[in-house]
Amino acid sequence: MKQRVSALLREKFGREVVLEKPKDRSFGHFATPIAFSLSKELRKSPMIIADELASSFDDSEVFSAVEAVKGYLNFRLSENFLSEYATWALDNPAEFGKQEKKEKILLEFVSANPTGPLHIGHARGAVYGDTLLRLARHLGYDITAEYYVNDAGNQIDLLGLSIQLEGRATVLGEDVEYPESYYRGEYLTGLVLGAVEKFGIDILNNQSRQKELALWAKDKVMEIIVKDLGDLNIFFDTFVYESSLYDDWDRVLAKMGNGVYEKDGKMWIASETHGDEKDRVVVREDNRPTYLAGDIVYHNQKFERGYEHHVNIWGADHHGYIPRVKAAVEFLDYDSNKLEVLLSQMVSLLKDGEPYKMSKRAGNVILMSDIVEEIGSDALRFIFASKKSDTALEFDLAEFKKQDSSNPIFYIQYAHARINTILNKSDFSREEILNSSLKGLNENADSLLFDALLLPEIIEDAFSSRQVQKLPDYLKALAASLHKFYYDFRIIGSEDEAKLLKLFMVVALSLKTGLSLMGIKAKDHMSKEEE
Protein backbone atom coordinates (compact mmCIF):
# COMPACT_ATOMS: atom_id res chain seq x y z
CA MET A 1 0.00 0.00 0.00
CA LYS A 2 2.66 2.40 1.09
CA GLN A 3 4.96 1.08 -1.61
CA ARG A 4 2.28 1.86 -4.12
CA VAL A 5 1.86 5.42 -2.92
CA SER A 6 5.56 5.90 -2.57
CA ALA A 7 6.20 4.65 -6.10
CA LEU A 8 3.51 6.91 -7.43
CA LEU A 9 5.03 9.96 -5.78
CA ARG A 10 8.51 9.02 -6.81
CA GLU A 11 7.36 8.97 -10.38
CA LYS A 12 5.58 12.25 -10.05
CA PHE A 13 8.35 14.19 -8.35
CA GLY A 14 11.33 12.38 -9.79
CA ARG A 15 12.81 11.85 -6.37
CA GLU A 16 12.46 9.74 -3.25
CA VAL A 17 9.67 11.13 -1.12
CA VAL A 18 9.50 10.76 2.63
CA LEU A 19 6.15 9.32 3.58
CA GLU A 20 4.96 9.32 7.11
CA LYS A 21 1.92 8.39 8.99
CA PRO A 22 0.20 11.47 10.39
CA LYS A 23 -0.38 11.44 14.11
CA ASP A 24 -3.99 12.23 13.61
CA ARG A 25 -5.99 10.29 11.06
CA SER A 26 -8.06 13.37 10.25
CA PHE A 27 -5.01 14.62 8.37
CA GLY A 28 -5.26 11.71 5.98
CA HIS A 29 -3.64 8.32 5.52
CA PHE A 30 -0.18 9.43 4.53
CA ALA A 31 1.66 12.69 4.66
CA THR A 32 4.88 14.13 3.42
CA PRO A 33 6.83 17.20 4.47
CA ILE A 34 8.31 17.47 0.99
CA ALA A 35 7.32 21.11 0.65
CA PHE A 36 9.73 22.00 3.44
CA SER A 37 12.69 20.52 1.66
CA LEU A 38 11.63 22.00 -1.66
CA SER A 39 11.19 25.47 -0.24
CA LYS A 40 14.91 26.09 -0.18
CA GLU A 41 15.51 25.18 -3.81
CA LEU A 42 12.43 26.92 -5.08
CA ARG A 43 12.81 29.91 -2.79
CA LYS A 44 9.14 29.86 -1.97
CA SER A 45 7.33 29.30 1.24
CA PRO A 46 6.41 25.70 2.08
CA MET A 47 2.71 26.59 2.32
CA ILE A 48 2.60 27.89 -1.22
CA ILE A 49 4.50 24.92 -2.60
CA ALA A 50 2.24 22.50 -0.77
CA ASP A 51 -0.82 24.25 -2.14
CA GLU A 52 0.49 24.02 -5.67
CA LEU A 53 1.40 20.38 -5.31
CA ALA A 54 -1.95 19.49 -3.81
CA SER A 55 -3.88 20.96 -6.69
CA SER A 56 -1.82 18.96 -9.17
CA PHE A 57 -3.29 15.67 -7.93
CA ASP A 58 -6.79 16.12 -9.26
CA ASP A 59 -7.11 13.10 -11.45
CA SER A 60 -5.68 10.34 -9.28
CA GLU A 61 -7.39 6.97 -8.91
CA VAL A 62 -5.55 6.14 -5.76
CA PHE A 63 -6.31 9.24 -3.76
CA SER A 64 -9.64 10.64 -2.83
CA ALA A 65 -8.11 13.80 -1.50
CA VAL A 66 -4.77 15.52 -1.41
CA GLU A 67 -4.61 18.52 0.87
CA ALA A 68 -2.04 21.03 1.90
CA VAL A 69 -2.02 21.83 5.59
CA LYS A 70 0.59 24.08 7.12
CA GLY A 71 3.15 23.01 4.57
CA TYR A 72 2.44 19.34 4.86
CA LEU A 73 0.97 17.44 1.98
CA ASN A 74 -1.70 15.05 3.21
CA PHE A 75 -3.02 12.16 1.18
CA ARG A 76 -6.26 10.34 1.65
CA LEU A 77 -6.55 7.00 -0.12
CA SER A 78 -9.66 6.40 -2.16
CA GLU A 79 -12.34 4.01 -1.06
CA ASN A 80 -11.92 2.12 -4.25
CA PHE A 81 -8.28 1.48 -3.70
CA LEU A 82 -8.71 0.33 -0.11
CA SER A 83 -11.68 -1.85 -0.90
CA GLU A 84 -9.98 -3.60 -3.78
CA TYR A 85 -6.87 -4.22 -1.79
CA ALA A 86 -8.81 -5.65 1.14
CA THR A 87 -10.85 -7.90 -1.09
CA TRP A 88 -7.74 -9.20 -2.74
CA ALA A 89 -6.21 -9.93 0.68
CA LEU A 90 -9.24 -11.89 1.83
CA ASP A 91 -9.22 -13.90 -1.38
CA ASN A 92 -5.51 -14.60 -1.02
CA PRO A 93 -4.93 -14.74 2.73
CA ALA A 94 -1.66 -16.61 2.45
CA GLU A 95 -0.28 -13.93 0.15
CA PHE A 96 -1.15 -10.98 2.38
CA GLY A 97 1.98 -8.99 3.08
CA LYS A 98 4.19 -11.36 1.18
CA GLN A 99 7.02 -10.27 -1.02
CA GLU A 100 9.70 -11.95 -3.06
CA LYS A 101 12.98 -10.70 -1.77
CA LYS A 102 14.94 -13.82 -2.74
CA GLU A 103 18.18 -12.81 -1.08
CA LYS A 104 19.98 -15.75 0.49
CA ILE A 105 20.59 -15.17 4.19
CA LEU A 106 22.15 -17.25 6.92
CA LEU A 107 20.77 -16.49 10.35
CA GLU A 108 22.71 -17.90 13.25
CA PHE A 109 21.20 -17.63 16.67
CA VAL A 110 20.89 -19.17 20.13
CA SER A 111 24.10 -21.22 19.74
CA ALA A 112 24.17 -21.80 23.48
CA ASN A 113 26.82 -24.18 24.79
CA PRO A 114 25.61 -27.78 25.00
CA THR A 115 26.44 -27.94 28.66
CA GLY A 116 23.07 -27.23 30.17
CA PRO A 117 19.50 -26.31 29.40
CA LEU A 118 18.65 -22.87 28.06
CA HIS A 119 18.05 -20.10 30.53
CA ILE A 120 15.89 -17.04 30.28
CA GLY A 121 18.62 -14.97 28.66
CA HIS A 122 18.94 -17.46 25.81
CA ALA A 123 15.19 -17.32 25.39
CA ARG A 124 15.35 -13.70 24.42
CA GLY A 125 17.86 -14.24 21.64
CA ALA A 126 15.91 -17.28 20.54
CA VAL A 127 12.63 -15.40 20.28
CA TYR A 128 14.26 -12.44 18.61
CA GLY A 129 15.97 -14.64 16.06
CA ASP A 130 12.96 -16.76 15.33
CA THR A 131 10.77 -13.71 14.85
CA LEU A 132 13.25 -12.26 12.39
CA LEU A 133 13.31 -15.61 10.67
CA ARG A 134 9.55 -15.71 10.28
CA LEU A 135 9.42 -12.14 9.03
CA ALA A 136 12.16 -12.83 6.52
CA ARG A 137 10.44 -15.94 5.22
CA HIS A 138 7.22 -14.03 4.81
CA LEU A 139 9.09 -11.44 2.80
CA GLY A 140 10.41 -14.15 0.55
CA TYR A 141 14.02 -14.27 1.69
CA ASP A 142 15.79 -17.57 1.31
CA ILE A 143 16.87 -17.71 4.91
CA THR A 144 18.44 -20.56 6.85
CA ALA A 145 18.30 -20.87 10.63
CA GLU A 146 21.51 -22.24 12.02
CA TYR A 147 22.73 -23.27 15.45
CA TYR A 148 26.45 -23.29 16.13
CA VAL A 149 27.21 -25.97 18.68
CA ASN A 150 30.28 -25.25 20.81
CA ASP A 151 31.14 -28.85 21.47
CA ALA A 152 34.88 -28.38 21.87
CA GLY A 153 37.00 -26.77 24.50
CA ASN A 154 37.11 -26.56 28.23
CA GLN A 155 33.43 -26.36 28.84
CA ILE A 156 32.96 -29.84 27.44
CA ASP A 157 35.60 -31.29 29.75
CA LEU A 158 33.90 -29.48 32.53
CA LEU A 159 30.62 -31.09 31.63
CA GLY A 160 32.17 -34.55 31.98
CA LEU A 161 33.68 -33.62 35.30
CA SER A 162 30.43 -32.13 36.50
CA ILE A 163 28.51 -35.29 35.76
CA GLN A 164 31.10 -37.39 37.54
CA LEU A 165 31.01 -35.19 40.59
CA GLU A 166 27.26 -35.13 40.62
CA GLY A 167 27.19 -38.90 40.28
CA ARG A 168 29.71 -39.44 43.02
CA ALA A 169 27.71 -37.24 45.32
CA THR A 170 24.24 -38.56 44.57
CA VAL A 171 24.75 -42.14 43.42
CA LEU A 172 27.89 -43.16 45.27
CA GLY A 173 27.16 -40.98 48.26
CA GLU A 174 30.66 -39.56 48.42
CA ASP A 175 31.56 -36.29 50.01
CA VAL A 176 32.87 -34.27 47.07
CA GLU A 177 34.42 -30.86 46.73
CA TYR A 178 32.78 -28.79 44.01
CA PRO A 179 35.06 -26.59 41.95
CA GLU A 180 33.64 -23.15 41.48
CA SER A 181 32.93 -23.43 37.79
CA TYR A 182 31.22 -26.75 38.11
CA TYR A 183 27.84 -26.96 36.38
CA ARG A 184 24.86 -27.40 38.56
CA GLY A 185 21.26 -28.09 38.05
CA GLU A 186 18.62 -30.72 38.00
CA TYR A 187 19.41 -31.86 34.48
CA LEU A 188 22.69 -33.33 35.74
CA THR A 189 20.81 -35.89 37.77
CA GLY A 190 19.14 -37.16 34.63
CA LEU A 191 22.47 -37.27 32.85
CA VAL A 192 24.05 -39.22 35.71
CA LEU A 193 21.33 -41.85 35.63
CA GLY A 194 21.52 -42.11 31.86
CA ALA A 195 25.29 -42.41 31.96
CA VAL A 196 25.26 -45.13 34.59
CA GLU A 197 22.76 -47.07 32.57
CA LYS A 198 24.76 -46.74 29.39
CA PHE A 199 28.33 -47.03 30.62
CA GLY A 200 28.03 -48.68 34.01
CA ILE A 201 28.70 -47.18 37.36
CA ASP A 202 32.45 -47.25 36.98
CA ILE A 203 32.42 -44.29 34.65
CA LEU A 204 31.67 -42.00 37.56
CA ASN A 205 35.08 -42.54 39.08
CA ASN A 206 37.23 -43.08 36.06
CA GLN A 207 39.08 -39.92 35.14
CA SER A 208 40.26 -41.28 31.83
CA ARG A 209 36.69 -41.71 30.66
CA GLN A 210 35.68 -38.14 31.39
CA LYS A 211 35.92 -37.16 27.73
CA GLU A 212 33.88 -40.12 26.58
CA LEU A 213 31.25 -39.23 29.10
CA ALA A 214 31.24 -35.61 28.06
CA LEU A 215 30.84 -36.35 24.38
CA TRP A 216 27.87 -38.52 25.11
CA ALA A 217 26.38 -35.98 27.47
CA LYS A 218 26.58 -32.98 25.16
CA ASP A 219 24.37 -34.77 22.67
CA LYS A 220 21.88 -35.46 25.41
CA VAL A 221 21.97 -31.81 26.41
CA MET A 222 21.41 -30.78 22.82
CA GLU A 223 18.33 -32.96 22.81
CA ILE A 224 17.03 -31.04 25.81
CA ILE A 225 17.82 -27.72 24.15
CA VAL A 226 16.14 -28.68 20.89
CA LYS A 227 13.07 -29.85 22.74
CA ASP A 228 12.87 -26.66 24.82
CA LEU A 229 13.13 -24.59 21.66
CA GLY A 230 10.48 -26.69 20.01
CA ASP A 231 8.15 -25.86 22.88
CA LEU A 232 8.60 -22.23 21.86
CA ASN A 233 7.90 -23.06 18.23
CA ILE A 234 11.49 -22.52 17.31
CA PHE A 235 13.15 -24.89 14.88
CA PHE A 236 16.54 -24.87 13.24
CA ASP A 237 17.43 -25.94 9.75
CA THR A 238 21.06 -26.72 10.35
CA PHE A 239 23.46 -27.43 13.20
CA VAL A 240 27.17 -26.90 12.79
CA TYR A 241 29.48 -28.54 15.30
CA GLU A 242 32.57 -26.70 16.39
CA SER A 243 34.42 -30.00 16.78
CA SER A 244 33.98 -30.73 13.10
CA LEU A 245 35.72 -27.56 11.99
CA TYR A 246 39.30 -27.89 13.14
CA ASP A 247 40.25 -30.32 10.37
CA ASP A 248 39.92 -27.38 8.06
CA TRP A 249 42.13 -25.11 10.13
CA ASP A 250 45.33 -25.43 8.13
CA ARG A 251 43.59 -24.50 4.91
CA VAL A 252 41.81 -21.53 6.45
CA LEU A 253 45.01 -20.42 8.12
CA ALA A 254 46.75 -20.38 4.78
CA LYS A 255 43.84 -18.52 3.26
CA MET A 256 44.30 -15.66 5.70
CA GLY A 257 47.83 -15.13 4.48
CA ASN A 258 49.50 -12.18 6.16
CA GLY A 259 46.58 -11.73 8.49
CA VAL A 260 48.15 -14.31 10.74
CA TYR A 261 51.70 -14.34 12.06
CA GLU A 262 53.85 -16.24 14.54
CA LYS A 263 55.27 -14.72 17.69
CA ASP A 264 56.43 -16.17 21.03
CA GLY A 265 55.65 -19.64 19.73
CA LYS A 266 52.00 -18.76 19.14
CA MET A 267 49.91 -17.84 16.16
CA TRP A 268 48.28 -14.42 16.21
CA ILE A 269 45.73 -12.72 14.07
CA ALA A 270 46.60 -9.12 13.20
CA SER A 271 43.14 -7.90 14.08
CA GLU A 272 44.41 -4.60 15.47
CA THR A 273 45.00 -3.37 11.94
CA HIS A 274 41.32 -3.99 11.25
CA GLY A 275 39.72 -2.15 14.09
CA ASP A 276 40.27 -4.47 17.02
CA GLU A 277 41.89 -3.24 20.23
CA LYS A 278 44.77 -5.62 19.86
CA ASP A 279 45.95 -8.73 18.08
CA ARG A 280 44.58 -12.06 19.30
CA VAL A 281 46.06 -15.47 19.83
CA VAL A 282 44.56 -18.12 17.57
CA VAL A 283 46.89 -21.04 18.30
CA ARG A 284 48.50 -21.51 21.68
CA GLU A 285 52.07 -22.58 22.37
CA ASP A 286 50.97 -26.18 22.84
CA ASN A 287 49.36 -26.09 19.39
CA ARG A 288 45.79 -26.06 20.66
CA PRO A 289 43.65 -23.61 18.70
CA THR A 290 41.70 -21.02 20.67
CA TYR A 291 37.98 -20.54 20.47
CA LEU A 292 38.52 -17.75 18.01
CA ALA A 293 40.19 -20.19 15.60
CA GLY A 294 37.04 -22.26 15.54
CA ASP A 295 34.96 -19.21 14.88
CA ILE A 296 37.23 -18.17 12.04
CA VAL A 297 36.89 -21.56 10.37
CA TYR A 298 33.17 -21.38 10.96
CA HIS A 299 32.79 -17.97 9.39
CA ASN A 300 34.94 -18.98 6.48
CA GLN A 301 32.70 -21.96 5.95
CA LYS A 302 29.62 -19.76 6.15
CA PHE A 303 30.91 -17.48 3.43
CA GLU A 304 32.04 -20.37 1.29
CA ARG A 305 28.56 -21.78 1.47
CA GLY A 306 27.50 -18.85 -0.66
CA TYR A 307 25.13 -16.69 1.32
CA GLU A 308 24.61 -13.10 0.33
CA HIS A 309 24.16 -11.93 3.85
CA HIS A 310 24.92 -13.25 7.32
CA VAL A 311 23.14 -12.36 10.50
CA ASN A 312 24.45 -13.46 13.88
CA ILE A 313 22.54 -12.92 17.07
CA TRP A 314 24.86 -12.82 20.03
CA GLY A 315 24.48 -12.08 23.68
CA ALA A 316 25.40 -8.48 24.34
CA ASP A 317 28.26 -9.58 26.56
CA HIS A 318 30.03 -10.69 23.38
CA HIS A 319 29.99 -7.32 21.72
CA GLY A 320 33.72 -6.88 22.24
CA TYR A 321 34.20 -9.98 20.15
CA ILE A 322 32.75 -8.48 16.99
CA PRO A 323 35.83 -6.59 15.71
CA ARG A 324 38.09 -9.62 15.79
CA VAL A 325 35.66 -11.80 13.87
CA LYS A 326 35.10 -9.06 11.33
CA ALA A 327 38.86 -8.68 11.01
CA ALA A 328 39.15 -12.39 10.31
CA VAL A 329 36.44 -12.18 7.68
CA GLU A 330 38.38 -9.42 5.98
CA PHE A 331 41.60 -11.40 6.05
CA LEU A 332 39.67 -14.21 4.43
CA ASP A 333 38.92 -11.72 1.68
CA TYR A 334 35.22 -11.45 2.27
CA ASP A 335 33.17 -8.33 2.73
CA SER A 336 32.72 -7.89 6.46
CA ASN A 337 29.71 -5.67 5.81
CA LYS A 338 27.90 -8.82 4.85
CA LEU A 339 28.31 -10.04 8.39
CA GLU A 340 25.77 -8.36 10.61
CA VAL A 341 25.92 -8.97 14.32
CA LEU A 342 22.82 -8.20 16.34
CA LEU A 343 22.97 -8.14 20.08
CA SER A 344 20.49 -9.48 22.49
CA GLN A 345 20.74 -7.77 25.83
CA MET A 346 20.46 -9.08 29.32
CA VAL A 347 17.18 -9.96 30.83
CA SER A 348 16.74 -9.45 34.51
CA LEU A 349 13.87 -10.94 36.31
CA LEU A 350 12.26 -9.52 39.32
CA LYS A 351 10.49 -11.78 41.63
CA ASP A 352 8.56 -10.23 44.46
CA GLY A 353 10.47 -7.02 43.89
CA GLU A 354 13.84 -8.69 44.39
CA PRO A 355 16.28 -8.41 41.51
CA TYR A 356 17.14 -11.83 40.24
CA LYS A 357 20.63 -11.69 38.80
CA MET A 358 21.44 -14.48 36.43
CA SER A 359 24.69 -16.22 35.94
CA LYS A 360 25.11 -18.93 33.40
CA ARG A 361 27.42 -21.02 35.50
CA ALA A 362 25.63 -20.70 38.78
CA GLY A 363 23.16 -23.21 39.98
CA ASN A 364 20.29 -20.82 40.39
CA VAL A 365 19.72 -19.92 36.77
CA ILE A 366 16.17 -19.41 35.69
CA LEU A 367 15.44 -22.06 33.16
CA MET A 368 13.62 -21.10 30.04
CA SER A 369 11.51 -24.21 30.29
CA ASP A 370 10.34 -23.22 33.77
CA ILE A 371 9.15 -19.86 32.53
CA VAL A 372 7.42 -21.43 29.56
CA GLU A 373 5.65 -23.71 31.95
CA GLU A 374 4.61 -20.82 34.15
CA ILE A 375 3.39 -18.25 31.65
CA GLY A 376 3.20 -20.21 28.42
CA SER A 377 5.08 -20.01 25.17
CA ASP A 378 2.81 -17.34 23.67
CA ALA A 379 3.23 -14.89 26.52
CA LEU A 380 6.96 -15.44 26.71
CA ARG A 381 7.37 -14.91 22.99
CA PHE A 382 5.24 -11.84 23.10
CA ILE A 383 7.14 -10.25 25.95
CA PHE A 384 10.53 -10.79 24.39
CA ALA A 385 9.46 -9.76 20.93
CA SER A 386 7.89 -6.61 22.36
CA LYS A 387 11.09 -5.06 23.56
CA LYS A 388 13.99 -3.79 21.55
CA SER A 389 16.48 -6.62 21.76
CA ASP A 390 19.52 -4.46 22.36
CA THR A 391 18.41 -2.78 25.52
CA ALA A 392 18.41 -4.38 28.91
CA LEU A 393 15.03 -5.61 29.89
CA GLU A 394 13.65 -6.00 33.32
CA PHE A 395 10.38 -7.63 34.09
CA ASP A 396 8.56 -9.00 37.02
CA LEU A 397 7.61 -12.59 36.63
CA ALA A 398 4.50 -12.23 38.72
CA GLU A 399 3.09 -9.64 36.36
CA PHE A 400 3.15 -11.98 33.40
CA LYS A 401 1.49 -14.83 35.16
CA LYS A 402 -1.70 -12.84 35.13
CA GLN A 403 -4.31 -13.78 32.59
CA ASP A 404 -5.89 -10.39 32.07
CA SER A 405 -5.44 -7.23 30.08
CA SER A 406 -2.11 -6.45 31.68
CA ASN A 407 -0.88 -9.30 29.54
CA PRO A 408 -1.15 -7.90 26.03
CA ILE A 409 -1.24 -11.28 24.36
CA PHE A 410 -4.65 -11.90 25.88
CA TYR A 411 -5.85 -8.56 24.71
CA ILE A 412 -4.94 -9.38 21.12
CA GLN A 413 -6.22 -12.93 21.25
CA TYR A 414 -9.47 -11.64 22.64
CA ALA A 415 -9.86 -9.30 19.69
CA HIS A 416 -9.36 -12.17 17.30
CA ALA A 417 -11.75 -14.41 19.21
CA ARG A 418 -14.38 -11.69 19.27
CA ILE A 419 -14.35 -11.47 15.53
CA ASN A 420 -14.72 -15.18 15.21
CA THR A 421 -17.62 -15.27 17.62
CA ILE A 422 -19.48 -12.54 15.87
CA LEU A 423 -18.94 -14.13 12.47
CA ASN A 424 -20.49 -17.32 13.78
CA LYS A 425 -23.43 -15.44 15.23
CA SER A 426 -24.31 -13.73 12.00
CA ASP A 427 -26.82 -15.25 9.58
CA PHE A 428 -24.73 -14.18 6.63
CA SER A 429 -22.63 -16.86 5.01
CA ARG A 430 -18.94 -16.37 4.41
CA GLU A 431 -19.63 -16.06 0.68
CA GLU A 432 -22.18 -13.33 1.21
CA ILE A 433 -19.77 -11.48 3.44
CA LEU A 434 -16.85 -11.80 1.06
CA ASN A 435 -18.96 -10.64 -1.83
CA SER A 436 -20.17 -7.54 -0.11
CA SER A 437 -18.57 -4.20 -0.72
CA LEU A 438 -16.36 -2.26 1.63
CA LYS A 439 -17.47 1.07 0.30
CA GLY A 440 -19.64 3.58 2.04
CA LEU A 441 -18.38 2.77 5.50
CA ASN A 442 -18.40 5.36 8.21
CA GLU A 443 -15.24 7.16 9.13
CA ASN A 444 -14.38 4.88 12.03
CA ALA A 445 -14.79 1.76 9.95
CA ASP A 446 -12.72 3.29 7.22
CA SER A 447 -10.00 4.03 9.65
CA LEU A 448 -10.09 0.50 11.05
CA LEU A 449 -9.83 -0.90 7.54
CA PHE A 450 -6.81 1.20 6.82
CA ASP A 451 -5.16 0.11 10.06
CA ALA A 452 -5.73 -3.53 9.24
CA LEU A 453 -4.23 -3.12 5.79
CA LEU A 454 -1.09 -1.63 7.22
CA LEU A 455 0.35 -4.99 8.23
CA PRO A 456 2.53 -5.48 5.13
CA GLU A 457 4.33 -2.22 5.79
CA ILE A 458 4.87 -3.20 9.38
CA ILE A 459 6.34 -6.55 8.42
CA GLU A 460 8.76 -4.99 6.01
CA ASP A 461 9.73 -2.25 8.39
CA ALA A 462 10.15 -4.59 11.35
CA PHE A 463 12.47 -6.84 9.42
CA SER A 464 14.53 -4.28 7.58
CA SER A 465 15.11 -2.27 10.74
CA ARG A 466 15.59 -5.49 12.75
CA GLN A 467 13.15 -3.99 15.25
CA VAL A 468 10.75 -6.84 15.67
CA GLN A 469 8.86 -5.03 18.43
CA LYS A 470 7.13 -3.00 15.76
CA LEU A 471 4.97 -5.99 15.00
CA PRO A 472 3.56 -6.55 18.51
CA ASP A 473 3.15 -2.80 18.91
CA TYR A 474 1.09 -2.73 15.77
CA LEU A 475 -0.99 -5.72 16.79
CA LYS A 476 -1.75 -4.14 20.15
CA ALA A 477 -2.88 -0.96 18.46
CA LEU A 478 -4.97 -2.84 15.93
CA ALA A 479 -6.60 -4.89 18.68
CA ALA A 480 -7.38 -1.69 20.56
CA SER A 481 -9.03 -0.21 17.48
CA LEU A 482 -11.07 -3.35 17.07
CA HIS A 483 -12.19 -3.40 20.70
CA LYS A 484 -13.19 0.20 20.51
CA PHE A 485 -15.09 -0.25 17.30
CA TYR A 486 -16.79 -3.29 18.72
CA TYR A 487 -17.89 -1.29 21.72
CA ASP A 488 -19.08 1.70 19.73
CA PHE A 489 -21.02 -0.03 16.99
CA ARG A 490 -23.35 -2.91 17.04
CA ILE A 491 -22.68 -5.19 14.11
CA ILE A 492 -25.33 -7.88 14.15
CA GLY A 493 -28.61 -6.52 12.89
CA SER A 494 -27.11 -3.35 11.52
CA GLU A 495 -27.82 -2.23 8.01
CA ASP A 496 -24.21 -2.73 7.07
CA GLU A 497 -23.83 -6.08 8.80
CA ALA A 498 -22.21 -7.87 5.89
CA LYS A 499 -19.87 -4.99 5.13
CA LEU A 500 -18.79 -4.65 8.71
CA LEU A 501 -18.22 -8.37 9.00
CA LYS A 502 -16.03 -8.22 5.96
CA LEU A 503 -14.12 -5.41 7.59
CA PHE A 504 -13.72 -7.56 10.68
CA MET A 505 -12.43 -10.39 8.56
CA VAL A 506 -9.70 -8.14 7.27
CA VAL A 507 -8.80 -7.22 10.84
CA ALA A 508 -8.77 -10.89 11.82
CA LEU A 509 -6.53 -11.68 8.88
CA SER A 510 -4.03 -9.07 10.00
CA LEU A 511 -4.11 -10.23 13.60
CA LYS A 512 -3.75 -13.86 12.67
CA THR A 513 -0.96 -13.24 10.17
CA GLY A 514 0.84 -10.97 12.60
CA LEU A 515 0.59 -13.43 15.45
CA SER A 516 1.79 -16.31 13.33
CA LEU A 517 4.85 -14.28 12.44
CA MET A 518 5.54 -14.16 16.14
CA GLY A 519 5.15 -17.90 16.42
CA ILE A 520 1.79 -17.54 18.12
CA LYS A 521 -1.40 -19.20 17.01
CA ALA A 522 -4.45 -16.96 16.95
CA LYS A 523 -7.31 -18.18 19.09
CA ASP A 524 -10.87 -18.48 17.88
CA HIS A 525 -12.28 -18.85 21.36
CA MET A 526 -11.19 -17.64 24.71
CA SER A 527 -11.68 -19.98 27.55
CA LYS A 528 -11.24 -18.52 30.94
CA GLU A 529 -9.00 -20.48 33.20
CA GLU A 530 -10.09 -20.53 36.77
CA GLU A 531 -7.43 -20.05 39.38
Place this chain on the structure above:
RNA sequence: GCGCUCUUAGCUCAGCUGGAUAGAGCAAUGCCCUUCUAAGGCAUAGGCCUCAGGUUCGAAUCCUGAAGGGCGCACCA
Protein backbone atom coordinates in the same frame (compact mmCIF):
# COMPACT_ATOMS: atom_id res chain seq x y z
C1' G B 1 41.55 3.71 32.74
C1' C B 2 39.85 2.38 27.53
C1' G B 3 35.73 0.73 24.23
C1' C B 4 30.49 -0.14 23.33
C1' U B 5 25.70 1.00 25.01
C1' C B 6 21.73 3.22 27.64
C1' U B 7 19.18 7.66 30.36
C1' U B 8 11.55 9.84 27.81
C1' A B 9 5.14 9.83 32.98
C1' G B 10 5.42 6.74 39.81
C1' C B 11 6.89 1.59 37.10
C1' U B 12 8.09 -1.15 32.27
C1' C B 13 8.86 0.71 27.62
C1' A B 14 7.45 3.01 22.16
C1' G B 15 8.77 7.24 19.54
C1' C B 16 11.26 5.08 12.01
C1' U B 17 16.22 7.86 8.11
C1' G B 18 15.27 15.50 12.28
C1' G B 19 9.01 17.57 11.12
C1' A B 20 2.25 19.21 12.75
C1' U B 21 -0.14 19.62 20.27
C1' A B 22 5.42 14.05 23.51
C1' G B 23 2.86 8.20 23.14
C1' A B 24 1.29 3.15 25.03
C1' G B 25 0.65 -0.53 28.88
C1' C B 26 0.71 -1.17 34.08
C1' A B 27 -0.25 1.40 38.73
C1' A B 28 -3.92 5.76 40.66
C1' U B 29 -8.92 8.12 40.51
C1' G B 30 -13.95 8.29 38.49
C1' C B 31 -17.63 6.35 35.10
C1' C B 32 -20.13 2.40 31.50
C1' C B 33 -22.87 -4.58 31.68
C1' U B 34 -31.74 -5.73 30.43
C1' U B 35 -26.76 -4.33 24.47
C1' C B 36 -22.67 -9.30 19.36
C1' U B 37 -17.96 -12.63 25.80
C1' A B 38 -16.81 -6.25 30.99
C1' A B 39 -10.60 -11.10 29.41
C1' G B 40 -13.96 -4.93 27.03
C1' G B 41 -14.85 0.59 26.58
C1' C B 42 -14.65 5.95 28.22
C1' A B 43 -12.58 9.86 31.14
C1' U B 44 -9.07 12.39 34.65
C1' A B 45 -4.36 12.95 36.46
C1' G B 46 0.74 12.29 35.60
C1' G B 47 6.69 15.02 31.35
C1' C B 48 12.69 21.12 32.03
C1' C B 49 12.41 13.81 26.82
C1' U B 50 19.43 13.28 32.63
C1' C B 51 22.36 18.09 32.11
C1' A B 52 25.20 21.90 29.08
C1' G B 53 26.49 23.62 24.44
C1' G B 54 26.22 23.21 18.88
C1' U B 55 24.13 22.24 13.77
C1' U B 56 18.93 24.72 11.19
C1' C B 57 13.31 27.02 8.99
C1' G B 58 12.60 23.02 12.94
C1' A B 59 16.00 18.57 17.72
C1' A B 60 13.45 13.62 22.36
C1' U B 61 15.69 12.39 17.46
C1' C B 62 21.98 14.53 14.50
C1' C B 63 27.18 16.39 16.65
C1' U B 64 30.43 17.60 21.02
C1' G B 65 31.10 17.52 26.17
C1' A B 66 29.52 16.25 31.33
C1' A B 67 26.96 13.16 35.03
C1' G B 68 24.77 8.46 36.19
C1' G B 69 23.55 3.02 35.01
C1' G B 70 24.76 -1.60 32.17
C1' C B 71 28.21 -4.62 29.44
C1' G B 72 32.97 -5.73 27.67
C1' C B 73 38.37 -5.14 27.98
C1' A B 74 41.56 -13.74 28.14
C1' C B 75 46.13 -17.88 25.25
C1' C B 76 37.37 -18.99 28.87
C1' A B 77 33.79 -20.13 25.62
